[in-house]
Amino acid sequence: MRDYPPLALHVPEPAVRPGGTPDFSNVPIPEAGSVARPEIDADPETMRDLAYSIIRVLNRDGEAVGPWAGSLTDDELLQGLRDMMTLRAFDARMQMAQRQGKTSFYMQHMGEEGVSCAFQRALSPGDMNFPTYRQAGLLIASRYPLVEMMCQIYSNERDPLKGRQLPVLYSAKDYGFFSISGNLATQFVQAVGWAMASAIKNDTKIAAAWIGDGSTAESDFHAALVFASTYKAPVVLNIVNNQWAISTFQGIARGGSGTFAARGLGFGLPALRVDGNDFLAVHAVAKWAAERARRNLGATVIEYVTYRVGAHSSSDDPSVYRPKTESSSWPLGDPILRLKNHLILRGAWSDERHKQAEAEVLDAVISAQKEAERFGTLHAGGRPSARDMFEGVYAEMPPHLRRQRQQAGV
Amino acid sequence: MPRKTMIEAIRDGMDVMMERDDNVVVFGEDVGFFGGVFRATQGLQAKYGKSRCFDTPISELGIVGTAVGMAAYGLRPCVEIQFADYMYPAYDQIVSEAARLRYRSNGQFTCPLVVRMPTGGGIFGGQTHSQSPEALFTHVAGLKTVMPSNPSDAKGLLIAAIEDPDPVIFLEPKRLYNGPFDGHHDRPVTPWSKHELGEVADGHYAIPLGKAAIRRAGTAVTVLAYGTMVYVAEAAAAETGIDAEIIDLRSLVPLDLETIEASVRKTGRCVIVHEATLTSGFGGELSALVQEACFYHLEAPITRVAGWDTPYPHAQEWDYFPGPARVGEALLRAMEQ
Numbered sequence: 001m002r003d004y005p006p007l008a009l010h011v012p013e014p015a016v017r018p019g020g021t022p023d024f025s026n027v028p029i030p031e032a033g034s035v036a037r038p039e040i041d042a043d044p045e046t047m048r049d050l051a052y053s054i055i056r057v058l059n060r061d062g063e064a065v066g067p068w069a070g071s072l073t074d075d076e077l078l079q080g081l082r083d084m085m086t087l088r089a090f091d092a093r094m095q096m097a098q099r100q101g102k103t104s105f106y107m108q109h110m111g112e113e114g115v116s117c118a119f120q121r122a123l124s125p126g127d128m129n130f131p132t133y134r135q136a137g138l139l140i141a142s143r144y145p146l147v148e149m150m151c152q153i154y155s156n157e158r159d160p161l162k163g164r165q166l167p168v169l170y171s172a173k174d175y176g177f178f179s180i181s182g183n184l185a186t187q188f189v190q191a192v193g194w195a196m197a198s199a200i201k202n203d204t205k206i207a208a209a210w211i212g213d214g215s216t217a218e219s220d221f222h223a224a225l226v227f228a229s230t231y232k233a234p235v236v237l238n239i240v241n242n243q244w245a246i247s248t249f250q251g252i253a254r255g256g257s258g259t260f261a262a263r264g265l266g267f268g269l270p271a272l273r274v275d276g277n278d279f280l281a282v283h284a285v286a287k288w289a290a291e292r293a294r295r296n297l298g299a300t301v302i303e304y305v306t307y308r309v310g311a312h313s314s315s316d317d318p319s320v321y322r323p324k325t326e327s328s329s330w331p332l333g334d335p336i337l338r339l340k341n342h343l344i345l346r347g348a349w350s351d352e353r354h355k356q357a358e359a360e361v362l363d364a365v366i367s368a369q370k371e372a373e374r375f376g377t378l379h380a381g382g383r384p385s386a387r388d389m390f391e392g393v394y395a396e397m398p399p400h401l402r403r404q405r406q407q408a409g410v
Numbered sequence: 411m412p413r414k415t416m417i418e419a420i421r422d423g424m425d426v427m428m429e430r431d432d433n434v435v436v437f438g439e440d441v442g443f444f445g446g447v448f449r450a451t452q453g454l455q456a457k458y459g460k461s462r463c464f465d466t467p468i469s470e471l472g473i474v475g476t477a478v479g480m481a482a483y484g485l486r487p488c489v490e491i492q493f494a495d496y497m498y499p500a501y502d503q504i505v506s507e508a509a510r511l512r513y514r515s516n517g518q519f520t521c522p523l524v525v526r527m528p529t530g531g532g533i534f535g536g537q538t539h540s541q542s543p544e545a546l547f548t549h550v551a552g553l554k555t556v557m558p559s560n561p562s563d564a565k566g567l568l569i570a571a572i573e574d575p576d577p578v579i580f581l582e583p584k585r586l587y588n589g590p591f592d593g594h595h596d597r598p599v600t601p602w603s604k605h606e607l608g609e610v611a612d613g614h615y616a617i618p619l620g621k622a623a624i625r626r627a628g629t630a631v632t633v634l635a636y637g638t639m640v641y642v643a644e645a646a647a648a649e650t651g652i653d654a655e656i657i658d659l660r661s662l663v664p665l666d667l668e669t670i671e672a673s674v675r676k677t678g679r680c681v682i683v684h685e686a687t688l689t690s691g692f693g694g695e696l697s698a699l700v701q702e703a704c705f706y707h708l709e710a711p712i713t714r715v716a717g718w719d720t721p722y723p724h725a726q727e728w729d730y731f732p733g734p735a736r737v738g739e740a741l742l743r744a745m746e747q
Contacts, residue, residue, distance in 0.1 A: 128478070161516045171515040178482065183506040189472055189505065193479025200435060200461045200485065207479070219499065223472035230467055331536035392513045394551050395520070395575040398620065398664035 014249035018319060022329035029331050030058035032278075033066020040291050040378030051261040051271035051404060054305055057280040062341035068284040072284035072354070074348040075119065080279050081343060082357060083141045084113035084336050089358075089365045090136070090146060091310075094153055097369070098167075098314045102377035103153050105167045107133050111277070111309030111327060115240055117141045118279045119208065126205045128394070129176045130191035133168050134240065142175045146365060152374035157382030158375040164388070172249035172316050185211055192227045192299070195235035198298070206234040208294040214245020216260055217253045229267040232298035236289040237264070239301065240276065242308035247321040264301030276306030277335040280342070305332065342348040386410040411609040415602045417587045417609045419561035420526075423568035423746075424488060428458050433488060434572060438473055438490030444668075447492060448528060448587060474500035474525060478507050481577075484631050488572050493580060495538040499510045501649035502545070508577040509552030517612035524568070524578045528552045528584040529557070530638055530685050530724055532591060532731050540722040542637075542686035547579045548662050548695065554619055555662040557581040558642040560590070560607035563660060566617030573616060582631035583637035591638055592645035593733035605707050620664035624673070631679035631744050634670060634696050636660065639683040639732065646737035654741060662692055670696075671703045677745045678709040683737055688716040715740045 013025050035055045038047045057069045064070065072088030075387040076133070091108040098106040109116070123129070129138050139149060141184030151158040158275045163169060171179035178187060178194075187349055211221060216239060219251050239260045243250050250260075257263055264271030270292070274285045282304060289300035309327040318324075343349035376382035390397065390405040397405070415421065427434045436451055442465035443451030455463040466513050470491055476536050477487035491497045511521045520614050531540030547555040556571055556578055558564035564582065569579035582707045589601045594616070602608030606684065625640055630653040633643045639660045647654040657675050659665065680700050684694040693714040700712055723730055 024710075128483075148598050149472050161514065164516065169514070171518050173518040175516070179511060179519050181507060181510075181514070183502060186475065186503060186507050189475030189480035189503075190482065193476030195485045196476055196481035197480040197485045200480075201483075209673065219471055220475060220503075223469045223475060225469075226467045226469060227476050392517055394554075395512070399667065 006036040010247070014251065014322065016323055016326070018321065018323055021327040022323045024210035024329055027331060030054050030056065032056040033069070035066070035068070037067035037288070040288065041297055042270070044265070044268055047270055048265055050267055051273055052258055054273050054275050055281050055285055055362055056278050057284060057340055058278045058338050062345040064280055066350055068281055070082065071284040071287050071316055072121065072280065074343070074346060077279070078337065078348065079133060079335065080117055080121065080141070081339050081349070082361065083117040083137060084339070085361045086365065087113045087117060087137050087140050088336065089361050090140070090149070093365050093369055094150070095314060097153070097377070101379065102373070103155070103167050104378055106314045107168050107312070108154065108310035109134055109136060110241055111334065112240065112306050113121045113137055113338070115276045115304045115306060118282035119238065119286045119410045121258040121283055122290045123208065126176070126193055127208065127256035128176050128191070128205065129178060129208045129210065130187035130194070131210045132187070132212055132215070133180055133215060134169070134284055136168070139170060139172060139175060139177055142177070143170050144177070144359065146368035147372050150369055151375055154372060154377045155383065156372070156376030156377070157384060159384055162388040163384035177394060182324070184215040189220045189224040189227065192224045192233045192235050194294070195233040196227070196231050199220070199231070199234055204294065206236065206290060208236045208238060210238045211241065212245060213241040213243065214248060214253045216263065220327060225247065225264065225267040225269065228299035229269055232296070234293035235299045236286065236293060236294065237269070237299055237301045239302050239303045242306050244312070244322070245310045246312045246316060259303060261301055261303035269299050269301050271301040271303070273303045273305060275332055276304030277332040278337060279335055294353065307332065341361045350366050411611055412706045413603045413608040414561050414610040415588050415608070416558070416561045416564050416582070417450050419446060419565040419566055420582065421452060422455070422610065423456070423565040423572070423718050424451065427488070427569055427572045428454065428462060430614065434488060435480065435485055435487045436488050436684060436714055437466050439466055439468055439492050441490050448491065448584065450490070450526070464491060470496055470500035471503055474503040474508065477523050478503055478511065481523045482511065482519045486522045488524040488526065491525060491527045493539050494529035494543050495541040499526055503577070504547070504553070504577070505550050509550050509686070512576065513552060520575055522575050524571045524580050526534070526582060527576070528582045529581040530583040530585050531727070532585040532593070532595070532638060533722060534727055536724040537721045542684065542717070544581055544662055545686060545690060545692045546674045548692050552577070554578045554658065554664065555581070556619060557583065557637045557662065558587060558660060559583065559637055559658050560605070561602055561610050562607050563617055563623070563656045566615050567619065567660060568616065570616040570619050574619060578619070579615055580622070581637070585638045585731045589680055592641040593731065594645065595728055613659055617660070619661045620666055622666035622669040623658045623659055624655060624669070624725050625658045626654065626656040628653040628677070630654060630677060631681060631741060632657060632673040632677045633681050633741070634659060635682060635683040636662065637685065639685060642732065642734050643683055645734040646741055649734055650738045650741050650744060652741045654685065657727070667703065670700065674704040675707045678707050679742045680712045681744050682712065683732060685714070685717050685732060686716060689719050691716055713740045713744055724742050
């Protein structure tokens with residue numbers, strides 16, 4: 001006699017697949033302004049509920065409400081709006097350039113522009129981001145030249161990385177942007193180490209770590225949280241939950257954890273969940289966490305709740321694993337539209353000015369693209385020398401590489 | 411000159427560098443207060459404080475991953491993996507990150523990092539306290555791989571590794587920590603205090619990476635070895651009476667091909683010895699390089715003596731470990747042809 005029925009494996013499934021009707025009714029969205037803002041030095045134990053809620057500032061009418069409102073001036077918000085618009089235009093042009101064969105690969109940020117563009121405004125010069133491949137807004141918001149970004153994407157003769165890296169895996173040390181690796185999650189723990197170094201040297205700089213929802217399943221995520229917790233490292237640990245890891249819905253990586261932010265609680269870290277499409281909320285929370293790190297109070301985990309509107313990459317077709325209209329049902333809307341409406345409501349912006357700004361931004365992106373293309377695209381025009389392939393493996397080229405370079409005839 | 415064990419010499423190397431350079435930090439499992447399970451970091455925390463020498467959670471990837479971040483900041487971390495057998499969780503950070511950081515960022519970020527790992531067998535360490543994973547590092551572009559065989563080299567090479575602008579895997583044959591070992595496990599072990607290479611100069615000195623040392627000059631056959639196998643080869647030469655030239659490679663990448671080539675051109679024969687498993691081991695690379703560089707000087711096939719292609723066993727320690735008898739046979743075989 002068996003006492004138990006046979007075991008069965010549980011494999012989570014997204015609520016809807018292609019052909020179905022998108023449904024986010026099971027995603028609880030708290031009212032804007034409803035989540036408390038703890039003191040900077042509050043004990044993580046006293047804010048556990050923040051890991052299960054969503055901090056929001058902009059309400060349905062576009063008003064900024066609640067304790068997290070007011071961290072940015074109108075001018076800063078207008079710049080933030082322009083940054084997001086620039087990133088979106090940049091994405092559109094580069095996606096098209098990929099389709100035209102000017103580069104091999106591209107990854108868009110559609111729908112997630114608010115996260116990186118707002119976050120960067122909470123950092124100071126000298127701080128260091130450890131980004132993934134979907135935070136180019138950090139570069140744009142820190143005024144990194146669009147031409148340089150494009151030259152990297154084109155792997156042309158002006159590519160700052162000499163054609164060695166896949167498109168979008170930028171590196172810009174002077175702009176506080178760590179070299180992007182193709183290996184997921186590795187940078188998350190490196191950011192903690194960088195922050196530990198800053199603390200070891202009694203510096204004042206902080207680090208920002210970045211990871212997506214899917215990559216939180218990597219071991220490096222857990223190592224990062226342990227080390228950040230143990231050493232109270234001055235780092236902000238950012239999780240961008242855009243619901244999708246290529247074709248895999250976030251429930252596969254999240255498992256039984258209530259939220260991604262909640263993972264921070266077990267490590268004794270303050271964990272906040274924020275509306276990633278709310279520019280004001282992202283900035284306010286980022287500023288809170290950065291301030292906490294600067295005061296040597298340790299690391300903070302932030303989960304940005306957003307939605308990956310575009311395909312995973314130029315090599316991906318989302319219509320085979322999720323409904324085509326899912327992004328338009330996403331309850332947190334579009335970060336650009338929401339900030340635009342807020343600024344219009346405040347009388348700081350208008351539809352006409354927005355239209356004009358769109359044209360200006362597009363113009364700037366196109367002229368940058370023209371300039372970048374003067375230096376070549378992947379299969380046409382100038383390109384890095386084959387000699388560059390052998391340089392930089394080591395500080396000094398060892399004899400065996402010198403021999404190989406000779407063999408290669410360069 | 412004072413005589414030191416290899417442990418003391420390694421500790422001295424870290425001490426010298428921590429004294430000279432505020433950016434040198436030392437950390438790993440049990441490395442801080444306790445001074446390391448092999449005592450290699452004893453006293454460093456007391457001398458330099460907890461922010462320079464500290465204990466870590468048991469996470470090899472965390473140790474190397476944070477060290478890569480620290481190196482990118484501008485520190486010079488010298489971290490410890492308790493046993494080389496436990497480096498695998500950190501392998502992604504070593505291969506995908508530390509080794510490639512300079513290259514992929516075109517020099518914007520660099521990784522002046524040393525990863526120390528006790529390695530090698532001959533101690534009844536079984537499967538997970540005996541491995542020799544050097545080939546897993548020598549295959550990786552961007553890494554340097556070093557293995558000393560005596561206290562004097564250990565200190566000088568470690569100082570060079572810490573000063574090196576690129577990541578260095580520093581493999582320490584734990585069988586040699588307290589004295590040289592020639593594979594005669596049935597005989598009493600002599601301590602480093604009785605060996606001339608136990609003489610370790612005080613203060614700062616560096617032995618350049620990429621330079622081999624000729625341990626025994628000879629004319630009959632060239633033996634390429636490193637770590638514990640240097641002493642095994644010396645014993646084998648003495649016991650067979652073959653006038654072998656024994657080269658202690660010390661640094662596998664970069665490799666001192668010049669010294670190797672000159673020796674094999676002179677002797678016309680080459681035996682390669684390592685503890686690591688044979689197939690795709692570093693000996694394969696050495697054999698290929700010697701064959702390419704010395705083809706017309708070779709009078710016999712190049713021979714490799716290595717660990718068998720099995721996991722490192724426990725009870726069969728001395729059947730596995732390439733001892734002086736096996737190396738001696740290879741020397742005789744090389745001379746027959």
